Amino acid sequence: MAINIREHNRAIWNKQVEWKTTWTIPVSQEEVAAARRGEWGIYLTPTITVPPSWFPADLHGCEVLGLASGGGQQGPLLAAAGAKVTIFDNSPAQLAQDRMVAERDGLEIMTIEGDMRDLSVFPDASFDLIVHPVSNCFIPDVMPVWREAYRVLRPNGALLAGFNNPARYLFDYEVTDKRKVLEVKYKLPYDAVKLHTEEEIQRLLATGECLEFGHSLDTLIGGQIAVGFLIAGLYEDTDREDENWHDMAADYMPLYIATRAIKADIS
Numbered sequence: 001m002a003i004n005i006r007e008h009n010r011a012i013w014n015k016q017v018e019w020k021t022t023w024t025i026p027v028s029q030e031e032v033a034a035a036r037r038g039e040w041g042i043y044l045t046p047t048i049t050v051p052p053s054w055f056p057a058d059l060h061g062c063e064v065l066g067l068a069s070g071g072g073q074q075g076p077l078l079a080a081a082g083a084k085v086t087i088f089d090n091s092p093a094q095l096a097q098d099r100m101v102a103e104r105d106g107l108e109i110m111t112i113e114g115d116m117r118d119l120s121v122f123p124d125a126s127f128d129l130i131v132h133p134v135s136n137c138f139i140p141d142v143m144p145v146w147r148e149a150y151r152v153l154r155p156n157g158a159l160l161a162g163f164n165n166p167a168r169y170l171f172d173y174e175v176t177d178k179r180k181v182l183e184v185k186y187k188l189p190y191d192a193v194k195l196h197t198e199e200e201i202q203r204l205l206a207t208g209e210c211l212e213f214g215h216s217l218d219t220l221i222g223g224q225i226a227v228g229f230l231i232a233g234l235y236e237d238t239d240r241e242d243e244n245w246h247d248m249a250a251d252y253m254p255l256y257i258a259t260r261a262i263k264a265d266i267s
């Protein structure tokens, strides 16, 4: 049986909204009010807010695409700061979080359901800025995302993207969970579909786990450059921790990377 990755991950993200997991909790009314006063910060990775210098000096009138950015986090703050925001995501439940905040706080946010690899609903040069929080781990191929992001950006527009450090996928997560040790198991780049039997994948579905893919740095960073972007910024980040969650790999390395890529004319 062929695995439908997009459907599998949509079902899990819809569930995550019900379970109120970290990446599905919308911003508060207070945070939106502060953003209206110009006090805001958004995350592409778990713990570090994106440097203000990565954004245009004034967001008013700036057309922003939140790419795989549903959940009511980035979109409402950017809209409250003056941007014209469109949020594009594969999960209807995540998109409903953005609409809920928009209605609650009197913001305008357009929401569109779709696959981050296919932005054909948007004409070329539609946006000034794309914010793309960690999410390309849920698709097997990243290059279409970089190509489409480049196409829908205006000249001098920027793509701000968060993604996983591919090395985090080396370890046997079941052993880590049970025995609290890191045991190298998987050859990189990690591919949940190729590396698991169908029975294991069904178990992932049943336990509410997404199908994940750990892309190479060549495709994550080199891929952006290959489609024409100029990399103008990069930082690493660690994981968010709470009483229920601690990824042991975070004790040894940064687990996330964020980049600022510009559609610059350097010819």
Ligand SMILES: C[S@@+](CC[C@H](N)C(=O)[O-])C[C@H]1O[C@@H](n2cnc3c(N)ncnc32)[C@H](O)[C@@H]1O
Residues within 6 Å of the ligand: 006, 009, 010, 013, 022, 023, 024, 043, 067, 068, 069, 070, 071, 072, 073, 074, 088, 089, 090, 091, 094, 114, 115, 116, 117, 133, 134, 135, 138, 139
């Ligand atoms: C970790 S969340 C990131 C967004 C969230 N606002 C945040 O900052 O935590 C990952 C998002 O990617 C979305 N996603 C997964 N696969 C996708 C796909 N193929 N196309 C578009 N969005 C996808 C999920 O529905 C989810 O909303």
